[in-house]
Amino acid sequence: MLSRIKMKVGRLLGLDGLTWRSAPNGLYSVNFHRIGNSKETEFDPCVYSCTTEELDAHIKFFKTHFDIISLKTLSEMLLDNTKPSSKLMCLTFDDGYIDNFSNALPVLRANDVTATFFIATGLVGSGHVPWWDKVAYLIKYHQPKSLRLAAWRDDVIFENCQERFIRNVLHAIKSCKLPAQKQINQLEQALLHQNGYPAAEFMDWHHLKTLLESGMELGAHSHNHDILTKLSENELLYELSHSKSLLESSLGCDITAFSYPVGSKSTYDQRVIEGLKDTGYKLAFNFQPGINTSPSTNPYDLHRFPIAPDMTNADIRRMFSYAKRY
Numbered sequence: 001m002l003s004r005i006k007m008k009v010g011r012l013l014g015l016d017g018l019t020w021r022s023a024p025n026g027l028y029s030v031n032f033h034r035i036g037n038s039k040e041t042e043f044d045p046c047v048y049s050c051t052t053e054e055l056d057a058h059i060k061f062f063k064t065h066f067d068i069i070s071l072k073t074l075s076e077m078l079l080d081n082t083k084p085s086s087k088l089m090c091l092t093f094d095d096g097y098i099d100n101f102s103n104a105l106p107v108l109r110a111n112d113v114t115a116t117f118f119i120a121t122g123l124v125g126s127g128h129v130p131w132w133d134k135v136a137y138l139i140k141y142h143q144p145k146s147l148r149l150a151a152w153r154d155d156v157i158f159e160n161c162q163e164r165f166i167r168n169v170l171h172a173i174k175s176c177k178l179p180a181q182k183q184i185n186q187l188e189q190a191l192l193h194q195n196g197y198p199a200a201e202f203m204d205w206h207h208l209k210t211l212l213e214s215g216m217e218l219g220a221h222s223h224n225h226d227i228l229t230k231l232s233e234n235e236l237l238y239e240l241s242h243s244k245s246l247l248e249s250s251l252g253c254d255i256t257a258f259s260y261p262v263g264s265k266s267t268y269d270q271r272v273i274e275g276l277k278d279t280g281y282k283l284a285f286n287f288q289p290g291i292n293t294s295p296s297t298n299p300y301d302l303h304r305f306p307i308a309p310d311m312t313n314a315d316i317r318r319m320f321s322y323a324k325r326y
């Protein structure tokens with residue numbers, strides 16, 4: 001919130017150029033989800049970060065202003081306790097959607113950069129549709145004008161914009177203490193949904209193998225992509241260890257990096273971090289903007305900037321310039 005006020009004031013005073021030039025050295029990580037045209041999916045359009053053309057433009061911009069480093073280099077820096085002496089960047093993609101392979105990979109290769117893909121292993125080649133995509137599909141298919149589950153605080157009302165309605169329903173589900181899948185079952189009942197879902201849009205193991213062979217890196221993003229702080233001790237350890245061992249055994253690689261599902265402050269805590277340490281992870285990314293000026297101080301709480309549709313270079317510059325420093 002504070003950085004948003006700083007951004008407004010800085011803009012009014014014409015300080016954007018100055019703050020950009022004086023942005024500190026550190027690790028600037030960016031996060032993408034889906035790449036492509038959000039109108040083409042039957043599922044959640046809000047998971048799209050940008051089009052393929054925008055991704056190409058963003059990466060060219062990043063290459064001009066940052067040293068794009070691999071996860072391997074970052075891990076070595078953390079191990080050596082090295083503070084970044086320039087502006088470094090890690091490119092990350094969460095969830096493992098098929099367009100990461102079909103749309104993002106060619107752009108990354110053409111620009112000769114490495115990115116890390118954080119994979120929710122329960123979605124790999126399983127045909128399983130995740131809860132946020134189910135919500136969007138249910139809304140598009142049944143077109144309800146309002147929704148309310150017993151465990152929600154308020155009704156969620158449709159107000160002429162389907163995308164905003166989907167966003168608000170997803171927010172209600174994330175804010176509710178019940179596990180997401182339980183809420184989906186209740187939504188399906190409320191909407192009398194009996195027709196199942198279209199094929200899921202995620203990468204399979206062969207796609208992941210090709211990513212690795214193309215010089216990309218992988219991390220884990222849990223197995224079922226549920227919010228980790230809502231889970232019992234056993235469920236939590238399963239999410240952390242099963243996703244790691246499944247990636248390692250299926251692909252013959254070491255998995256030492258994690259990104260928290262959803263990734264806001266309330267979705268991980270010290271118990272989750274201890275679980276990560278116990279299962280052999282060396283670092284973890286959240287999904288909150290911020291410059292990691294000293295990444296080795298909190299390797300299990302590395303900040304990432306979200307890339308959103310229609311962002312221009314000026315928007316990105318401002319997002320970095322006024323960001324909180326960690």
Ligand SMILES: [Zn+2]
Nearest residue numbers: 094095261262
């Ligand atoms: Zn995710």
